[in-house]
Amino acid sequence: MPSPYREEHDRHLQDYLRTGKAKIIGIGREVVARRKDGTVFPIDLSVSEVRLAQRRLFTGFIRDITERKRLEKDILEVSDREQRRLGQDLHDGLCQQLAGIELMSQALKQRIAGRSKADAARAGEVARHVRAAIRQTRLLARGLSPVTLESEGLMSALKELASNTETIFHVRCRFECEPPVPVRDHAAATHLFRIAQEAVSNALKHGAATRIGIRLARQPGRIKLAVSDNGTGFPQHVPKHKGMGLRIMESRAGMIGGTLAMENPPGGGARVICEIPAAGANKKHNDCGRKKEKPEIEKANSHR
Numbered sequence: 001m002p003s004p005y006r007e008e009h010d011r012h013l014q015d016y017l018r019t020g021k022a023k024i025i026g027i028g029r030e031v032v033a034r035r036k037d038g039t040v041f042p043i044d045l046s047v048s049e050v051r052l053a054q055r056r057l058f059t060g061f062i063r064d065i066t067e068r069k070r071l072e073k074d075i076l077e078v079s080d081r082e083q084r085r086l087g088q089d090l091h092d093g094l095c096q097q098l099a100g101i102e103l104m105s106q107a108l109k110q111r112i113a114g115r116s117k118a119d120a121a122r123a124g125e126v127a128r129h130v131r132a133a134i135r136q137t138r139l140l141a142r143g144l145s146p147v148t149l150e151s152e153g154l155m156s157a158l159k160e161l162a163s164n165t166e167t168i169f170h171v172r173c174r175f176e177c178e179p180p181v182p183v184r185d186h187a188a189a190t191h192l193f194r195i196a197q198e199a200v201s202n203a204l205k206h207g208a209a210t211r212i213g214i215r216l217a218r219q220p221g222r223i224k225l226a227v228s229d230n231g232t233g234f235p236q237h238v239p240k241h242k243g244m245g246l247r248i249m250e251s252r253a254g255m256i257g258g259t260l261a262m263e264n265p266p267g268g269g270a271r272v273i274c275e276i277p278a279a280g281a282n283k284k285h286n287d288c289g290r291k292k293e294k295p296e297i298e299k300a301n302s303h304r
């Protein structure tokens with residue numbers, strides 16, 4: 001195993017032998033392993049204990065999950081790209097068509113105003129409904145294809161997410177970020193934005209929350225995104241197979257070297273926290289979904 005896991009390995013075994021508390025034994029974990037030539041790759045490690053007469057043996061099974069990780073990354077990229085495309089299609093297609101219908105109904109209103117005031121009022125009503133539909137569609141398109149994220153960055157996009165949530169769902173949703181936390185790396189910004197989006201959607205859908213807070217903060221060496229709500233809180237056991245949201249959030253966090261935690265804070269409601277290394281958030285290169293990238297692991301290998 002590469003450092004620092006390599007050095008910690010024996011201590012973990014000693015700790016287990018001393019305390020009997022298993023942190024990995026019988027549980028399994030995704031870690032990084034090292035080939036003989038020094039290159040690193042992701043593995044699924046499962047360690048188990050066997051008692052043989054007077055002896056205690058530990059066995060470790062290592063499964064190379066490079067391919068699975070690559071697939072996860074590809075799937076997320078495809079899904080981000082598809083969402084963006086759908087958002088653009090809604091904006092450029094449906095919104096334009098609706099705008100045309102609105103103009104036509106306004107013209108109709110003017111044409112029939114002299115003949116029947118009641119009919120003209122009806123035509124005016126149609127125009128008003130179409131305007132409302134355009135507004136909804138534009139908000140939907142911006143959620144799917146967050147242009148603000150591309151042009152003004154994560155902080156502005158999260159602020160917009162909060163204000164759109166207030167407008168559409170009539171709940172209180174605030175974004176806090178003091179002092180400012182710029183996230184220059186596009187992939188990191190996109191993953192954090194999608195994590196916040198799913199957490200907000202879950203807070204509304206499952207928690208029936210009326211207050212939601214999105215916080216972005218910088219801590220020593222890390223960037224922390226937290227989405228809290230005042231809803232029902234997570235159920236005691238979240239069925240693993242139930243939804244895709246939490247699993248995708250975890251995958252996204254892992255993809256940018258971060259962690260994801262879910263908790264029910266003492267004050268009530270639910271909180272989702274994603275922490276990523278600050279260094280990864282401000283890499284200059286990188287892109288998410290717009291052009292094909294080599295997976296991180298492969299990139300790391302090709303440098304050696």
Ligand SMILES: Nc1ncnc2c1ncn2[C@@H]1O[C@H](COP(=O)(O)OP(=O)(O)OP(=O)(O)O)[C@@H](O)[C@H]1O
Pocket residue numbers: 199202203204205206207229231232233234235238239242243244245246247270
């Ligand atoms: N903010 C929250 N408050 C209460 N329960 C939550 C919250 N977020 C998630 N949950 C619980 O966790 C479960 C899994 O959430 P997840 O986002 O993975 O799936 P989903 O929202 O049901 O489906 P999908 O996201 O695939 O549309 C939910 O079904 C719900 O029971």
Ligand SMILES: [Mg+2]
Pocket residue numbers: 198201202243244245246
């Ligand atoms: Mg969900």
